[in-house]
Amino acid sequence: MGGTFDPIHHGHLVAASEVQSLFELDEVVFVPTGQPWQKADRQVSNAEDRYLMTVVATASNPRFTVSRVDIDRDGPTYTIDTLRDLRTQHPEAELFFITGADALAQILSWKDAEELFELAQFIGVTRPGYVLTEDGLPADRVHLQEVPAMAISSTDCRDRVGDGEPVWYLVPDGVVQYINKHQLYAVEESRASH
Ligand SMILES: Nc1ncnc2c1ncn2[C@@H]1O[C@H](COP(=O)(O)OP(=O)(O)OP(=O)(O)O)[C@@H](O)[C@H]1O
Numbered sequence: 303m304g305g306t307f308d309p310i311h312h313g314h315l316v317a318a319s320e321v322q323s324l325f326e327l328d329e330v331v332f333v334p335t336g337q338p339w340q341k342a343d344r345q346v347s348n349a350e351d352r353y354l355m356t357v358v359a360t361a362s363n364p365r366f367t368v369s370r371v372d373i374d375r376d377g378p379t380y381t382i383d384t385l386r387d388l389r390t391q392h393p394e395a396e397l398f399f400i401t402g403a404d405a406l407a408q409i410l411s412w413k414d415a416e417e418l419f420e421l422a423q424f425i426g427v428t429r430p431g432y433v434l435t436e437d438g439l440p441a442d443r444v445h446l447q448e449v450p451a452m453a454i455s456s457t458d459c460r461d462r463v464g465d466g467e468p469v470w471y472l473v474p475d476g477v478v479q480y481i482n483k484h485q486l487y488a489v490e491e492s493r494a495s496h
Pocket residue numbers: 304305306307308312313314317400401402403404405406427428429430452453454455456457458
């Protein structure tokens with residue numbers, strides 16, 4: 303499962319857990335993006351912080367691991383490179399890439415979109431506020447999966463921290479503590495003056 307994970311939240315974790323169980327996956331590899339080029343219009347937190355929050359959030363699940371392939375590669379992050387690197391590391395594995403409905407809808411705009419479907423199958427999961435559709439995508443390589451709806455986004459978590467509101471129970475406890483310890487998403491002056 304690839305994502306910016308700024309920060310990782312329970313929507314990501316529920317989706318990953320549900321897909322792992324339903325598709326009987328041996329392992330779910332969380333891959334924090336290095337430089338998400340489709341989010342170039344906004345500031346993204348330091349890759350090491352996003353990686354460490356992902357490690358903290360997934361540590362207790364024996365089927366969850368975290369990969370550094372995207373954060374250790376220079377330049378913009380493309381899933382085609384992610385899948386090539388994972389294929390090299392796990393030559394025997396059958397790869398599935400888990401994405402939310404919003405990301406799945408954009409996939410034809412990703413780099414080398416056609417080749418993506420040769421390297422992995424894609425599992426699109428429901429996400430509140432987005433319609434899950436495989437229109438225009440190869441039906442034999444794309445699976446749609448309903449998962450329990452968690453109306454949580456990283457944007458909302460960042461905004462809540464910035465506004466001094468709690469993110470307890472939206473993200474794992476260790477991630478709340480990591481955010482506090484490293485003062486991520488700190489209150490901006492314009493907001494603090496309200
Ligand atoms: N609540 C959710 N339910 C299901 N899938 C989700 C949910 N939140 C995110 N995803 C999916 O997880 C992947 C990684 O998401 P990402 O790290 O961009 O989180 P986000 O909450 O969408 O972030 P942001 O609000 O910063 O854009 C994407 O494929 C996204 O569609």
